[in-house]
Amino acid sequence: MRTPQQACTSRPNTKPRGRGGRQPATGPAPVFTMVDRQHTARHSRRSDADVVSVMIRRIFTLLAITSLWASAAWAAPANIENNGAPHHVVDLVFIAEGYTVDEQDTFLADATQIYDGLMKSAPYNALRPLFSAHAIAVVSAESGSDHPATQVERDTAFDSTFDSNGISRLITANTGEIMARANAQMPSYDIAILVVNDAQYGGSGGAIPMVSLHPKAVAILRHELAHNLADLADEYEAPYPGYPPGDSEPNVTKQLDPVPWKSWVASDTPVPTAMAAATGPYSPIGAYEGARYQSKGIYRPAPSCLMRTLSAEFCPICAEAMILSVSGDSATIRGHQPAGSQIACVAGLCPMMSLTVTTQESVEVTWLLDGNAVAKGLEWTPPSTLVGAHVVVARSFDTSPLVRDDPASQLFESRQWQLTITGAPPPVDAAPADLFVPPIDTQPDAQEPTQPDAQEPTPPRRASAAGGCGASPWQSTPFGLLPLCLAAIVARRRRVL
Ligand SMILES: [Zn+2]
Numbered sequence: 321m322r323t324p325q326q327a328c329t330s331r332p333n334t335k336p337r338g339r340g341g342r343q344p345a346t347g348p349a350p351v352f353t354m355v356d357r358q359h360t361a362r363h364s365r366r367s368d369a370d371v372v373s374v375m376i377r378r379i380f381t382l383l384a385i386t387s388l389w390a391s392a393a394w395a396a397p398a399n400i401e402n403n404g405a406p407h408h409v410v411d412l413v414f415i416a417e418g419y420t421v422d423e424q425d426t427f428l429a430d431a432t433q434i435y436d437g438l439m440k441s442a443p444y445n446a447l448r449p450l451f452s453a454h455a456i457a458v459v460s461a462e463s464g465s466d467h468p469a470t471q472v473e474r475d476t477a478f479d480s481t482f483d484s485n486g487i488s489r490l491i492t493a494n495t496g497e498i499m500a501r502a503n504a505q506m507p508s509y510d511i512a513i514l515v516v517n518d519a520q521y522g523g524s525g526g527a528i529p530m531v532s533l534h535p536k537a538v539a540i541l542r543h544e545l546a547h548n549l550a551d552l553a554d555e556y557e558a559p560y561p562g563y564p565p566g567d568s569e570p571n572v573t574k575q576l577d578p579v580p581w582k583s584w585v586a587s588d589t590p591v592p593t594a595m596a597a598a599t600g601p602y603s604p605i606g607a608y609e610g611a612r613y614q615s616k617g618i619y620r621p622a623p624s625c626l627m628r629t630l631s632a633e634f635c636p637i638c639a640e641a642m643i644l645s646v647s648g649d650s651a652t653i654r655g656h657q658p659a660g661s662q663i664a665c666v667a668g669l670c671p672m673m674s675l676t677v678t679t680q681e682s683v684e685v686t687w688l689l690d691g692n693a694v695a696k697g698l699e700w701t702p703p704s705t706l707v708g709a710h711v712v713v714a715r716s717f718d719t720s721p722l723v724r725d726d727p728a729s730q731l732f733e734s735r736q737w738q739l740t741i742t743g744a745p746p747p748v749d750a751a752p753a754d755l756f757v758p759p760i761d762t763q764p765d766a767q768e769p770t771q772p773d774a775q776e777p778t779p780p781r782r783a784s785a786a787g788g789c790g791a792s793p794w795q796s797t798p799f800g801l802l803p804l805c806l807a808a809i810v811a812r813r814r815r816v817l
Contacts, residue, residue, distance in 0.1 A: 368668045397506050400432050400453035401439075403678075406508035408651040409452045410549070413502055413509040416458040417493060417530075418465050418476045418517035424457045430533060431455045431515050437538035443639040443722060444542070449678035450650035456505050465491070465518040465532075480516050480530070489522040491530045498528050510649075511548050513541065539630045546627060550645040552638055553612045555620040555628035560613035567618055570609045570641040574618050579607050580639045581621050583724045598623040599666060602635045638721050648730035652678050652716045663712075666743040668704035673698075675714045675735065682720045688713040702739060710739045 403409050414431035416424065435453045438444050444451075462474040464483035471490060481495035493514055502512040502645040514530040516522075521534040529544035546552045553569035567574045570581075576591050585591060586606040593606025601624040611620035611628075620628065622635035634642070655676035665671065675698050677683050686693050689699040690710050694700070700714070718731040726732075 342699060361541045378417070394505055395457050397454040397456045398428055398453055400428075400435050401451070401610075403449050404453045404651070405653060406452075408654060409450055410646060410650055411506070411508055411510045412453045412545075413506050413512050414453065414515050415478075415498055415502060415512055416456065416460075416517070417480050417514050418459070418460050418463055418474060418715070419476045420461070420463050421459045423463060423517065424459065427457060427515065427517070428455050430517070434515065434531065434537055434541060438541055441538065441542055441635060444643050446680070446682070446720060446722065447646045448642060449680055450462065450646050450652075454506060454509070456501065458501065460517075463517055465516050465594060467520070480514070482518070482520060484524075485793075489520075491516055491522045491532065493526050493528075493530060495526070495528045510547065513545075536630065539626075539697060542634075543626050543630060546634070546638060546642060549649075550638070550641040552627050555611040555625050556613070557610040557615040558613060563613055567612070569612070571625070571635070571638050572618055572620055573607070576607055576619065579619070579621075581605065581640075581725075584621065592619060595623060601632060604699065605636060636722070640725070643718075643720055643723055644726060644728070644730045647718060648728065651733065652680070652683055652718065653714075653733045653735060654678065656714065658737070661736060662738050664740045664742070665702075667707050667741050670702040670739070670741060670744075671715065672699055672701040673712065673737065677716050680718060681718055682812050683718050686715050687718065688715060702741065707741045707743070712737045712739050 369668065380422050397413060402412070416427040416431075419427040431453075432455075434605070439448045439451070449516055458477045460474070460476040462476060464472070464474045465476060466473050466479075467483060468481060469483040478493040478498050480491055482488060482491055484490040484492040491514075491517075498512060498514055502509050512528050514528055516530060516532045518532045519534060520532055521536060523529070523531040523537065523540040523544065525544040525547050529541060529548065530600075531541050531544075547554075551569055553567075553572045555571060558758065573580050579585060579591060585607075586604055589604045589606045590597065591607045593604070594607050595608060597604065597606070597609075602622045605621050607619035607621070609619055611618050621637035622637075624632040625635035625638055626632050627634070627638055653675055657674045658671055663670070663673075673687075677685060677698070684696065686700055687695040687697075689706075689712055700712075702710075702712075713734050713736045715732060715734040720731070723731060
């Protein structure tokens with residue numbers, strides 16, 4: 321399970337990200353290119369004077385940011401959806417770009433709409449309780465974004481622009497300033513997303529996914545976040561010169577015997593798998609050649625996937641990887657009682673034990689006593705007959721049918737208690753009315769039937785006259801309720817007397 325510090329710093333900012341900015345082979349074009357790289361490239365064409373000017377402006381911007389931060393002039397991030405403490409969830413933070421002071425309410429509505437669309441799509445919908453979303457309002461002097469190809473320039477907070485590297489749909493911006501703003505206002509954020517107030521189709525991936533307000537913004541963000549969340553590779557083949565070689569991502573491989581997703585491959589599916597063998601966009605799962613900016617020598621799991629084209633859904637392998645990764649980076653168990661890990665109690669008086677878990681319907685809780693499953697559900701109380709020292713484990717498990725392989729046990733969480741129970745268990749049969757035992761020397765009346773009436777329930781098993789201390793340790797006597805052995809002794813005494 322993730323720690324808060326891991327949550328807010330490591331994933332988006334340290335993993336290398338590079339997404340080809342070229343048109344994929346089929347369908348609408350994803351628009352991802354390493355943002356820092358593109359932004360640097362865009363500014364590298366400027367003159368030295370321009371560079372100095374930019375540096376001076378950035379210094380003043382940094383001073384302004386520091387000053388504003390110190391004076392707490394920024395509004396607190398707004399909650400779009402809060403599903404738990406930062407160390408329990410993946411915190412998405414939407415940041416405004418190109419929204420004027422009069423458009424901040426519009427920004428919140430736009431960010432909320434994009435987030436809702438994202439969380440209604442698979443597999444995000446299965447993971448929604450593991451996410452929280454927030455919005456950071458940032459005021460730009462002008463509305464919109466730059467479009468150099470048409471000589472449109474806007475004075476905006478993060479200097480965003482379309483037409484990056486000559487690709488009209490490729491949006492870039494000053495990621496350093498975006499990260500600084502996110503860190504200043506919400507240090508616990510996991511992934512920052514820039515919402516660009518412009519309706520033209522566009523976006524980009526990388527450390528800071530960026531989307532415009534085009535209707536395909538949600539599809540773009542679904543794809544981009546999959547890079548950030550699960551380290552998924554692009555599955556399209558358009559070359560990305562200079563991108564590091566390899567096949568470390570969970571949805572691509574150069575290894576065919578076996579493929580990493582072998583549990584999804586039917587025994588009668590040939591590997592590698594020809595496109596002619598496809599029976600649907602995501603079946604059969606096999607090894608289709610062409611992925612990760614190469615057409616040869618590297619394989620993807622399915623004929624199609626959202627990591628290959630925006631018009632598709634995620635293939636089963638990508639969906640599985642996302643569920644495992646998000647589950648591993650968040651917490652299903654949100655609380656437990658008793659709070660401590662040591663419980664000392666008296667037999668029959670031990671407290672009920674309970675877990676609080678997220679609202680995912682696929683999550684089940686099993687209780688284990690000394691390693692043996694004894695109950696299912698959110699609560700369990702030690703039985704009154706239990707004494708001695710025991711280990712109790714409450715284990716949550718996401719039974720999602722979208723996952724077949726969980727080698728790192730990321731769908732499991734548990735809480736453990738050391739349970740020490742003292743004292744003898746209370747009497748098992750303590751109801752006097754049911755415990756009459758005939759006197760030892762009483763003989764059956766010859767007139768009475770020797771067999772119980774068939775209409776009456778079979779009487780409880782009695783202690784035998786010969787044994788005395790039989791199945792029931794108690795019996796009623798003219799002197800009240802006595803332990804059976806004592807009653808037997810009294811009876812014998814009376815007979816002797
Ligand atoms: Zn895929």
